[in-house]
Structure formats: C-alpha cells, structure tokens
Amino acid sequence: MKENLLDLNKLNKNKNPIINIVDKDKFYDIYIFLQDLTKEEILIKYVNNFLVLNLSLKSKENLLYKFKRIFYLKNVDIDRVQNSVHANLVYIKIPKGS
Numbered sequence: 001m002k003e004n005l006l007d008l009n010k011l012n013k014n015k016n017p018i019i020n021i022v023d024k025d026k027f028y029d030i031y032i033f034l035q036d037l038t039k040e041e042i043l044i045k046y047v048n049n050f051l052v053l054n055l056s057l058k059s060k061e062n063l064l065y066k067f068k069r070i071f072y073l074k075n076v077d078i079d080r081v082q083n084s085v086h087a088n089l090v091y092i093k094i095p096k097g098s
Contacts, residue, residue, distance in 0.1 A: 017057065034090065036059060037059055049075075051076065051094070053067075053068070055069070075096055
C-alpha cells in the first residue's frame with residue numbers, strides 16, 4: 001500500500017512558481033521561474049505598500065493554474081514597471097520612488 005502512495009506523489013508534481021526578489025539601490029528585481037508552465041496572464045497591483053501578483057499559468061497539458069503572491073515593498077514607483085518574458089522566466093523591474 002505504501003508503494004501506491006509513493007507513485008501517486010510522483011504524479012502530483014509541485015506546480016508552484018519560484019519567485020525571487022532582489023532589493024537593489026534604486027529598484028527591485030523580481031524573477032518568476034515557471035517550471036513546466038507558461039505565462040497566460042500576470043496582473044500587478046500596488047496597494048498600501050503591498051505588491052500583489054496575480055498569476056495565471058498554463059501547463060503542457062493545458063491545465064490552468066492560478067496563484068497570488070503578496071509582498072511588502074515600501075516606496076515603489078509602480079507607474080514605471082518594466083517586464084520581460086523569456087521561456088520559463090518572467091523578469092519584472094520595479095523602480096523605487098523618490
């Protein structure tokens with residue numbers, strides 16, 4: 001019976017994106033690694049010093065996954081956000097405010 005549980009765990013791979021934030025002098029770098037997923041939609045909101053990322057990602061099997069991550073980032077100029085997507089990596093650059 002334990003063997004069946006182990007096999008079941010192999011089938012249910014973790015589909016959470018890996019998110020890394022780097023705090024630099026004049027901006028924040030946000031890297032989102034989408035292991036075996038593709039970007040469908042990424043919505044960014046900034047409310048009361050909290051950056052809210054809403055991610056809609058799709059698997060190779062065309063299954064849709066939705067994730068929400070919230071980060072405390074003080075003093076951000078959200079109007080000058082830059083982003084780019086390369087294969088399994090989303091890069092977001094958020095300038096800090098004056």
